[in-house]
Amino acid sequence: GESVGLHLPTLSVQEGDNSIINCAYSNSASDYFIWYKQESGKGPQFIIDIRSNMDKRQGQRVTVLLNKTVKHLSLQIAATQPGDSAVYFCAESNNDMRFGAGTRLTVKP
Amino acid sequence: DTAVSQTPKYLVTQMGNDKSIKCEQNLGHDTMYWYKQDSKKFLKIMFSYNNKELIINETVPNRFSPKSPDKAHLNLHINSLELGDSAVYFCASSKRPNTGELFFGEGSRLTVL
Numbered sequence: 001g002e003s004v005g006l007h008l009p010t011l012s013v014q015e016g017d018n019s020i021i022n023c024a025y026s027n028s029a030s031d032y033f034i035w036y037k038q039e040s041g042k043g044p045q046f047i048i049d050i051r052s053n054m055d056k057r058q059g060q061r062v063t064v065l066l067n068k069t070v071k072h073l074s075l076q077i078a079a080t081q082p083g084d085s086a087v088y089f090c091a092e093s094n095n096d097m098r099f100g101a102g103t104r105l106t107v108k109p
Numbered sequence: 110d111t112a113v114s115q116t117p118k119y120l121v122t123q124m125g126n127d128k129s130i131k132c133e134q135n136l137g138h139d140t141m142y143w144y145k146q147d148s149k150k151f152l153k154i155m156f157s158y159n160n161k162e163l164i165i166n167e168t169v170p171n172r173f174s175p176k177s178p179d180k181a182h183l184n185l186h187i188n189s190l191e192l193g194d195s196a197v198y199f200c201a202s203s204k205r206p207n208t209g210e211l212f213f214g215e216g217s218r219l220t221v222l
Contacts, residue, residue: 049210097207104150
């Protein structure tokens with residue numbers, strides 16, 4: 001399943017499917033981007049980051065893609081699990097860390 | 110040991126009161142932040158301190174006053190609380206400003222009645 005971040009704040013996927021969460025950032029001068037995961041009742045936690053000199057970075061089950069031309073960032077989660085259910089934020093850094101609106105991911109068993 | 114700890118976790122108070130939220134980090138980081146998260150989960154930066162010096166001061170009412178007694182602590186005092194101040198306030202820290210991962214506390218949920 002896919003979301004478009006600001007325009008579709010919720011994404012529901014079946015357990016085992018891949019998830020794609022999208023984010024449009026605003027500042028073309030931003031050179032560092034991070035995805036955070038926020039579980040209910042907790043603070044945001046770092047998932048993965050990427051610098052502007054890269055267009056792809058992979059972690060464990062997660063991949064971040066950066067398209068500077070259109071100022072777009074995406075987070076791909078492979079084989080989504082119930083524990084992945086959370087709100088996901090992209091953040092861009094220039095002079096400070098600015099967060100996007102967030103997308104709520106719900107994983108159905 | 111909790112890396113970034115903030116107290117209290119919950120705070121319910123009347124309009125017009127003054128309250129404080131405290132934050133401490135044991136990560137040895139130079140930079141600390143306060144973020145406000147509204148009911149729609151939008152996270153907005155309020156203040157940032159680096160080595161006890163204020164480096165980011167977003168457009169927030171003067172009723173909000175941060176204080177950093179040392180680089181491991183950043184407290185937030187709010188005067189004359191208003192209904193619109195109800196939110197979850199997150200403290201965070203990073204090794205240095207403008208770069209690197211932020212480590213967040215668990216949040217302090219403020220409810221103004």
